Each structure stands twice: as C-alpha cells, then as structure tokens.
Amino acid sequence: MDAALCEVTFIHEDRVQAAQQTLVDPPAxxxxxxxxxxxxxxTRVRLISALIDQELCVCDLAAxxxxxxxxxxxxxxxxxxxxxxxxxxxxRIVFYALDDQHIRDLFQRGLEHIRHNSQG
Amino acid sequence: MDAALCEVTFIHEDRVQAAQQTLVDPPAxxxxxxxxxxxxxxTRVRLISALIDQELCVCDLAAxxxxxxxxxxxxxxxxxxxxxxxxxxxxRIVFYALDDQHIRDLFQRGLEHIRHNSQG
DNA sequence: TGAATATATGAGCAATTATTCATATATTGT
DNA sequence: ACAATATATGAATAATTGCTCATATATTCA
Numbered sequence: 001m002d003a004a005l006c007e008v009t010f011i012h013e014d015r016v017q018a019a020q021q022t023l024v025d026p027p028a029x030x031x032x033x034x035x036x037x038x039x040x041x042x043t044r045v046r047l048i049s050a051l052i053d054q055e056l057c058v059c060d061l062a063a064x065x066x067x068x069x070x071x072x073x074x075x076x077x078x079x080x081x082x083x084x085x086x087x088x089x090x091x092r093i094v095f096y097a098l099d100d101q102h103i104r105d106l107f108q109r110g111l112e113h114i115r116h117n118s119q120g
Numbered sequence: 121m122d123a124a125l126c127e128v129t130f131i132h133e134d135r136v137q138a139a140q141q142t143l144v145d146p147p148a149x150x151x152x153x154x155x156x157x158x159x160x161x162x163t164r165v166r167l168i169s170a171l172i173d174q175e176l177c178v179c180d181l182a183a184x185x186x187x188x189x190x191x192x193x194x195x196x197x198x199x200x201x202x203x204x205x206x207x208x209x210x211x212r213i214v215f216y217a218l219d220d221q222h223i224r225d226l227f228q229r230g231l232e233h234i235r236h237n238s239q240g
Numbered sequence: 241t242g243a244a245t246a247t248a249t250g251a252g253c254a255a256t257t258a259t260t261c262a263t264a265t266a267t268t269g270t
Numbered sequence: 271a272c273a274a275t276a277t278a279t280g281a282a283t284a285a286t287t288g289c290t291c292a293t294a295t296a297t298t299c300a
Contacts, residue, residue: 011213011276016180022172023184024231029162029169031234036165040157041288042149049149052142058247060136064143071289073248083237092246092297093131102233109226111144114151116222117203131246161258178277191259193278212267212276241300248295256287265278270271 038082039110043067043075048098048107051085055097158202159230163187163195168218168227171205175217 024032039045046065050056056064062072076096079085084103088095098104144152159165166185170176176184182192196216199205204223208215218224 011177011179015174015176016184018174019170019176019180019184022169024166024169026162026166028234029165032230033160033162033165035230035233036156037160040153040160042146042153043288045149045153045156046144046146049142049144050139054135054138056135056139057131059131060139064136064139068290069247070249070291073246074288077248083233089296094247100236102229102236106226106229106233109222109229110152110155113155113203113222113226114148116220163258188260189277190261190279193276194258197278209266214277243298243300245298246296249293251291251293253290254288257285258283259285260283261281263279263281266276268273268275270273 035082035084038079038084039107041075043071044079047072047075047079047096048084048103051096051098052104052107055088055095057093057095059093061096155202155204158199158204159227161195163191164199167192167195167199167216168204168223171216171218172224172227175208175215177213177215179213181216 039048043065047061050061050064058069058072058076061067061076062069065072067075076085080087080096083099085096086099088097159168163185167181170181170184178189178192178196181187181196182189185192187195196205200207200216203219205216206219208217
C-alpha cells in the first residue's frame, strides 16, 4: 500500500472544521517554529538569560558562559537574525541586548512552564 | 594554540558579575531549551494551534494537517513528554488537548513576536 | 602603515531529528 | 477467538545543527 495519510475514517468532522479557525498556515508555522527554535538550545537560553537586565559584549558573554568567542558569535548571530537581540557598536566592541520586552515575556513564560512542571 | 575560551581581556567585569544573577544554570537551561524545542518545529506548532480551543483525536489531527498517522503520533508524543499536551482516552480513541493555560499564553507570545517582526 | 584587538564567518564533523516503514498494542464488535 | 480499527513505537535514513578551526573584517593605537 502507498504511504497513506489519514486514510482512517474521519472521527469528528465538526471539530476538525472548527480547528481550521485556529490552525496556523504553513508559512506562519515555519516562522513561529523558527522563533521558538532560537530559544531551543541551552547555550542560547543562557545567552538570553544573561541579557535580561543589561547589555553585554561578545567577550563578556563568552567569558560568562565559558564559551569560545567563535561559538558565542555564531549563536548570537542566530539570535540577531531572528530579532531576539539587537546590537550597538562602540568602537570594536559590539554590545548585545534583548530586542524588546516581548522577548523577556516569552522567556519568562518558558521559565514558568518548566517550574510548573517536572519539579515543584 | 589550544582551543582557548575567552582568552581576551575581560571587558566589563562588573556587568558580567551582575549578569550572574539572571543567568540560568546549565540544568535549567537544558530543560528550558527542551520546552522551547517542543515548539521549534512547524508540524508541532500547527498541532498546538489546532488544539487551542478544543481537544482532537490523533486521526483528526492527522487529517487536518495532512500527515500520516505515524508522524502525527510521533510528534504528539514529544509534546506529551514535555507536558505541553495531555491525553484522555475514550475507547480506542485518544483525545489530545493543551495541558494548561500556560501553553496557550506561551504560544500567543510567540505569535505576537512574529507579527511584531518580519512583517507589519 | 602596521600591530593588536574585538567580532564575524565559511568549511567540516559529530550529534540530533523529522519522517517513513513495518509492526506492536489496545479496544470494539461479531 | 478473530477481524477491524485507533494509536504507539522501534529502526533506518536524510536533513539539520552546534561547535571547532582557520581566517576574514573592522577598529584602535603607535
């Protein structure tokens, strides 16, 4: 048989139709997934957490997280490309900061989730 | 030379010390990254979005997203293992629903982020 | 201009992962 | 018990990715 999709009987057609209302379309899903993916790595989570209250330069971040300069810079680029952080240049030093309050909120919600689950 | 970490001069030692306050430790970072990672895939994003207002069974979800039953089940397991969704069994049918309001909030924040960025 | 410093980036590798395929488990009805 | 149905899952594979290494770009200072 071929790689059938859901060949099974439609169980709840009314609900499926209703779900169309909230279902995000594939392009939006891709962008949303990419945004969450930016926070889906322990190193990037720590970078964001370090920037919660203040801006820091690449070398600060590398020292703080015990990373190489290269690894830090690579990860920061990902965060910047997805508009989670913004940069400010001062001479040769580049300061990174969270882009806006949305990011802080999103991050906090995530923290609440893991505190709410897996251990009290 | 060896794979040096941040061998460069400490630029802002005071800020680095301050950042220790908000810096999440590696275990928490791993758990937080895992939580965000659950939403870091377009298929899982669409599954969550379909469950915003109501519960749906596996076959409903597969049909709605045009996925195979197997792929749907695999992805739902990831969401369930991370406590983003919960299940209710009724005979052979397993209904999936969002675990709590936190998830809805987290998802909404993500949506706001992508709407705020990349296009007006 | 040339050396030093701070950051950025391309290539490569090891590790992770989303899907498919085949099959297992669980429930219902005959 | 047996067939049918709904879901779950292990193995395999192609694609993605985080880090390292080497090197490039940019800025400051002498």
